[in-house]
Structure formats: structure tokens, C-alpha cells
Amino acid sequence: GNPWGYGKQDGPSVWHKNYPVAEGDRQSPIDIVPHQASHDPSLGPIVLNYDKCTSIKIANNGHSVVVEFEDSDDRSVIQGGPLGNPYRLKQFHFHWGGKDCHGSEHTVAGNSYASELHLVHWNAVKYKTFEEAATAPDGLAVLGIFLETGDNHRWLHTITDVLYTVKFKGSVTDFKGFNPKCLLPSSLHYWTYLGSLTTPPLYESVTWIIVKDPIIVSEKQLGKFRTLVFTGEEEDQRTRMENNFRPPQPLKGRKVRSSN
Numbered sequence: 001g002n003p004w005g006y007g008k009q010d011g012p013s014v015w016h017k018n019y020p021v022a023e024g025d026r027q028s029p030i031d032i033v034p035h036q037a038s039h040d041p042s043l044g045p046i047v048l049n050y051d052k053c054t055s056i057k058i059a060n061n062g063h064s065v066v067v068e069f070e071d072s073d074d075r076s077v078i079q080g081g082p083l084g085n086p087y088r089l090k091q092f093h094f095h096w097g098g099k100d101c102h103g104s105e106h107t108v109a110g111n112s113y114a115s116e117l118h119l120v121h122w123n124a125v126k127y128k129t130f131e132e133a134a135t136a137p138d139g140l141a142v143l144g145i146f147l148e149t150g151d152n153h154r155w156l157h158t159i160t161d162v163l164y165t166v167k168f169k170g171s172v173t174d175f176k177g178f179n180p181k182c183l184l185p186s187s188l189h190y191w192t193y194l195g196s197l198t199t200p201p202l203y204e205s206v207t208w209i210i211v212k213d214p215i216i217v218s219e220k221q222l223g224k225f226r227t228l229v230f231t232g233e234e235e236d237q238r239t240r241m242e243n244n245f246r247p248p249q250p251l252k253g254r255k256v257r258s259s260n
């Protein structure tokens with residue numbers, strides 16, 4: 001079976017048994033309290049150079065749906081903001097709820113969004129491989145975007161239209177020519193803090209950059225994510241993929257900074 005999941009027996013409340021860092025000092029996600037974030041005028045804008053990005057495939061990894069990118073060179077990078085150098089785009093994935101009232105990992109003043117998109121980047125300037133970067137304190141940078149339900153998102157259908165091909169854990173489909181820039185809100189004002197992966201192995205290697213403005217997607221579009229299952233095609237028990245989010249973790253004295 002799975003080493004970890006989001007159920008009663010294998011979910012976030014028991015991850016610490018196999019991954020003791022779950023109780024560490026820089027765990028993610030967190031609840032962001034806007035008025036307690038310190039505005040830092042030295043924080044410049046986030047710069048995304050995704051125009052040459054090369055998406056390869058879309059997959060169901062048994063925890064989420066993931067779009068993987070070619071990351072053998074600096075063709076698609078994030079830089080600026082709190083980052084000291086460019087970080088390479090490796091993959092993006094989503095977290096969502098069983099209903100639209102919850103599903104995001106980060107919360108804002110205690111409020112959840114329906115879903116959260118994570119664009120995962122790694123520091124290829126300092127580290128030779130993703131795996132090495134994933135264990136280093138400045139190894140990863142994850143850009144988080146909240147999804148709120150409302151009108152149809154004009155580009156999300158490119159993803160939701162192919163989700164039926166990755167219904168089961170372990171399924172993979174070619175997915176070329178997708179530029180995730182179409183999933184970003186117009187303003188990239190953000191909060192940033194030092195945290196971790198929000199799934200095992202929960203490495204404390206992530207500089208989080210959480211964009212303040214959500215993107216709007218329809219309930220119908222979000223509903224398509226819930227047609228995925230955590231389980232493999234061969235398993236007799238089909239478990240709907242939903243509520244694949246970790247709840248907020250203790251801040252432990254960390255500072256959250258805010259761009260303008």
C-alpha cells in the first residue's frame with residue numbers, strides 16, 4: 001500500500017511516525033495573517049521566465065495530479081522576490097477539497113480556498129540534482145496560487161479535459177506545449193516565508209511564495225479533479241481523490257514577509 005496518504009490511518013496526523021520532521025520548526029503549510037506579515041520594501045517583484053518552458057507529461061502519482069517539465073537547463077525559471085538566484089521549474093500540481101469551502105493548504109486569516117496550485121522549482125545554481133536540492137534549506141521555491149470558485153477559467157480546461165486519462169494512480173499521459181503562465185492571476189503580489197514540502201518527506205527546503213490574489217475557476221472545472229482516484233486501476237477499492245491537503249502547521253516564531 002501507500003507509505004502515506006490523506007486518510008484516517010495514513011493521513012497528516014500520523015505522518016510524524018515515519019517522518020519525524022513533521023514536528024520540525026519550519027513546516028508547511030501555515031495560516032497567513034495579513035496584518036501580522038511585515039511589509040518588506042526590499043522584496044522585489046517575482047519574475048517568471050516560462051516562455052521556453054517544456055511540459056512533458058501529466059500524471060496521477062496517487063496523491064495529486066502533476067504536470068512535469070523538462071528541467072535539464074534554465075529554459076523556465078522563477079527569480080526575484082526573496083530568491084537569491086533563478087530556480088528551475090520542475091512540476092506543478094494541485095490540492096483540493098471534497099467541497100468548495102475547503103481544499104487549499106495555506107489559509108489566510110483562518111480562511112481556506114477551494115484549491116491551491118503549487119509550482120515547484122529547484123536551485124540548480126547551487127545543487128546538481130533536484131533530489132539534492134530537495135533536502136537543502138535553500139533548495140526549493142514553490143509558488144502557491146489559490147483557486148476560488150466562480151466563473152469558468154478560460155485556460156484550465158486544457159488540464160481538466162485530459163484528467164480522465166490519468167484517473168488512476170500510476171497513470172501518465174503525454175502533455176506537451178502547456179505554459180502554466182496562463183494559470184496565474186494578473187497581480188503577483190505575494191507573501192513569503194521559509195517552510196517545507198507539505199507532503200512526505202516534508203523536507204524543510206522550501207522558500208514559499210504565496211500569491212495574494214486567487215484565480216477563479218468554475219465548480220464544474222474543480223469537480224473534474226474529484227473524478228480522479230487515489231487508487232490504482234487494479235485495486236478493487238476506488239477512493240475518490242479529494243481533501244489531499246495538509247492542515248496549517250505551527251509558525252514557531254517564523255516571520256512572514258509581504259511584497260507591496
Ligand SMILES: CN[C@@H]1CN(c2cccc(OC)c2)S(=O)(=O)c2sc(S(N)(=O)=O)cc21
Nearest residue numbers: 063091118120131134142196197198199201
Ligand atoms: C508527493 N509530493 C511531491 C513530491 N516531490 C518529490 C519528488 C521526488 C523526491 C522528493 O524528495 C526528494 C520530493 S516534490 O518535491 O516534487 C513535491 S513539492 C510538494 S509541495 N505540496 O510542498 O509543493 C509536494 C511534492
Ligand SMILES: [Zn+2]
Nearest residue numbers: 093095118198
Ligand atoms: Zn503541493
